[in-house]
Amino acid sequence: MQKTYYDPKDLKKFGNITEWSEELGNKFFEYYGKVFESGALTAREKSLIALAVAHTEQCPYCIDAYTKDGLERGITKEEMMEAIHVGAAIKGGATLVHGVQMMNKVNKLDL
Amino acid sequence: MKMKSLKKRDSALANSKRQLEILSGGIFQNGELPTFKTKIAETNQFPLKPKPLEILQINVGYMCNLVCKHCHVDAGPDRKEIMTRKTMTQCIAVIKATGAHTLDLTGGAPEMNPNFRWFVEEASKVGIKDFIVRSNLTIITSHKRFRDLPEFFKKHNIHVVSSMPHWTRGKTDKQRGEGVFNNSIKALKMLNDVGYGIPGSELKLDLVYNPSGAFLPGNQSAMEQDFKSALLQDFGIHFHALFAITNLPISRFLDYLIASENYEDYMYSLVEAYNATAVANVMCTNTISVSWDGWLYDCDFNQMLGLKVASKTKHISTYNSEILNNRDIIISQHCYGCTAGSGSSCQGTVT
Numbered sequence: 001m002q003k004t005y006y007d008p009k010d011l012k013k014f015g016n017i018t019e020w021s022e023e024l025g026n027k028f029f030e031y032y033g034k035v036f037e038s039g040a041l042t043a044r045e046k047s048l049i050a051l052a053v054a055h056t057e058q059c060p061y062c063i064d065a066y067t068k069d070g071l072e073r074g075i076t077k078e079e080m081m082e083a084i085h086v087g088a089a090i091k092g093g094a095t096l097v098h099g100v101q102m103m104n105k106v107n108k109l110d111l
Numbered sequence: 112m113k114m115k116s117l118k119k120r121d122s123a124l125a126n127s128k129r130q131l132e133i134l135s136g137g138i139f140q141n142g143e144l145p146t147f148k149t150k151i152a153e154t155n156q157f158p159l160k161p162k163p164l165e166i167l168q169i170n171v172g173y174m175c176n177l178v179c180k181h182c183h184v185d186a187g188p189d190r191k192e193i194m195t196r197k198t199m200t201q202c203i204a205v206i207k208a209t210g211a212h213t214l215d216l217t218g219g220a221p222e223m224n225p226n227f228r229w230f231v232e233e234a235s236k237v238g239i240k241d242f243i244v245r246s247n248l249t250i251i252t253s254h255k256r257f258r259d260l261p262e263f264f265k266k267h268n269i270h271v272v273s274s275m276p277h278w279t280r281g282k283t284d285k286q287r288g289e290g291v292f293n294n295s296i297k298a299l300k301m302l303n304d305v306g307y308g309i310p311g312s313e314l315k316l317d318l319v320y321n322p323s324g325a326f327l328p329g330n331q332s333a334m335e336q337d338f339k340s341a342l343l344q345d346f347g348i349h350f351h352a353l354f355a356i357t358n359l360p361i362s363r364f365l366d367y368l369i370a371s372e373n374y375e376d377y378m379y380s381l382v383e384a385y386n387a388t389a390v391a392n393v394m395c396t397n398t399i400s401v402s403w404d405g406w407l408y409d410c411d412f413n414q415m416l417g418l419k420v421a422s423k424t425k426h427i428s429t430y431n432s433e434i435l436n437n438r439d440i441i442i443s444q445h446c447y448g449c450t451a452g453s454g455s456s457c458q459g460t461v462t
Contacts, residue, residue, distance in 0.1 A: 012379065044333070072322070072329040074337055076279055 011061040044073050051080055052087035114178040114288070116187040117363060124366045125185065127417035133365065134444040138375055144382050147446045154387045158439035161409075164432060165397040168215040168411060168457065169194070169202055171227065172403045175219040176253050179274075179287045181321060181364040183415055186219040193223075194403040199230045201427045202401060203237065209432055212240040215398075215457065217411060220250045222257060235267040243270045245319075245457075248298035249291055261305045270315040271307060272354070272457075273299075276323045278341035286323040299348045308350040317352045319459075325373035327380055327451055328355035331460045354459030357381075359412050359448035381447035389454030392461035395440045401427050409440045411457070416445070 018025025036046050047069050054062030070080050117125040124130055138144045151157045173190035175182075206214060214234055221227055221244055235242060244264065251260045264271055275295060276286045283292035299316075302308060308316030318338065322328050335353035342348040358364045360377060368374040395409040399420075405427040408414040422438040424431045454461030 012383075042333075043330075044337075068326050071324060071326045074277060074320075074329060074334055076277075076282070 006060050008060075008064065011064060014061070044075065047073055048075065048079065048083040052083040055084050056087040056091050114180070114187070116178065116185045116189050117366060118185055119187070119189040122366065124362070124369075127415065130361055130365055131416060131418075131443060133369075133374075134360065138378060139444055144378060147442050147444050147450075150382075150385055150447075151387075151390055151442070154390070156387070156390045159390070159393075159396070159442060161436055161438065161440060162396050163436065164209050164211050164399055166213040166215055166394070166399075166457075167202070167206060167209065167211045167401065168217060168398055169401045170217050170403055170411060170414060171199075171219070171221045171224040171230065173219045174223045175247065176223065176250055177220070177247055177288055177291065179363070180367055181286060181323075181358050183359055183362045183364060183412060184219060185362045185415070190219065192403045194226070194405075196226045196229065198403070198405040198427065199226060199233070201405060201430075203230075203233055205427055205430045206234060206237050206239060208430070213243065214239045214241070215243040215245070217245040217457075220247050222246065222250050222260060228263065231263075231267050231269065235269075241270055242268065243272050245272050245274075246298075247287075248273045248275075248295040249287075251298040251301060252294045258301075261301045261307065264302075265305050265307070265314055268314070270317070271302060272317045272319060274321065275318045275338070276321050278338050278345070282323045286321070296346050296348065299342075299350070300346070303349055308348075310349060316350045317354060318350050319354045319356055321356050321358055325368060325371065325377045327357055327384060328455070331355040331453065352459070354457070355453075355455070356457070356459065357448045357451050357455035359445045361412055361445050362415055378444065378447070381451045384451035385447060386450055386452060386454060386462065389450040389452075389462050392454060392456075393446070393449045394456035394458070394461070395449075398457075399435065407435070412445055412448075413441055416443070418443075 015029070018029070036043060036050070047066060050062065051066040051070055054066050067080065135146075139146050148157055151159065170184070172193035173184055173186045174188065174193060175186035175190070176188060178187040218224070224230070231244070246260070251257050273295070274287070275283065277283050280292040283295065284290065299308070302316055305314070306312050307314040320328060320334055320338070328334065331353060334355055338353050339350070342350070360368055360374070360381075365374070368377050395413070398410060400408040400411045400414050402408065402414050406414075407420045407422075407425055407427060407430070408418065409420060418441045419425045420435065420438055421441055422435050424434045449455050449461075
């Protein structure tokens, strides 16, 4: 049994999830493929969104995959870093906006 | 420190036999990944056979003013292999005798061959349909004796094909050397000024995109759009088409892959992106590559791996279309580079 939770080689095995649930696995990958096709957003824009979400989800497989995908599309490291800051700002904002709930509670309970 | 060729550095990888050992060993020897032969045999495409010759690609020498990190030729200022006028004369005889519609001059920097202009003048008299010179652009700005090259190309209706790994300076200079981006932009402006690359112009100027690292090229037409809008917006530069070319794991790019511990992952990427339909159109099926000393190869990559054509006639001096067309094309695992995704050739994608 491996001694770490994450192994970069496991990303290559992602498709194997279909083996234990063929119908759902196939539906997922079909949907996944469709999502990333150019539509109202370009495939390039979708790749940057995926990279930002990969970071907020802190998924190491997704970070590897969408960093490589970005390089393949000619996306620059400056664009990648800005995308991650968007993710970070929303994460930070999501934490801080709950501060209003704390303030509401304090105001209610405090004399 | 100035980069030197693998040959100058006495690197083990300067020996093509060592490169071929690496490409046949490890993950391909232990069965982790299928060999290229096994893969193409799945669709009954082994042995790979040539079609009638369309493109004669002539490497006029390995000397170059640049030392790009990914160069599959291991070219550089320290390489002295240069085609002589005698071999060029033999090439012209073959161009006349074959039905090839395209003549493709490459190097090194082909312009550094002292007989380059003579060769272009003589070869253009033959009346070839598409006469390509693969120019690295910076050669045009490198010395005053090269500054009239745009006019010279125009005079002989040369189709100029030039490398440009990215529309930003940082990524370009990292691959091709400090200052290369700015000089390439200057050279592109000089070419535009004489009419090259302008929309509707018959003076063809195409760019070649090679990824600047251990990853594959993205969609060619999407990249072309990005290159066009960035070069036009930032510098007012026009060009016609962009060819996205995959880096093949040989020579300096192989050296880089191994040193950066990317070799296995890169080979996985190539094999995963294998496209059986690209095999039918790989460039070795319609091209013959000639080396500076007149030997014949299935492609420029096989030339660098020292794999002369598997045919009784192996030299430009004894060129025989009939005998050559009966040969089997020599393959190894580097060939996965030409069948990945939409396929890759010196003319870009093949599907």
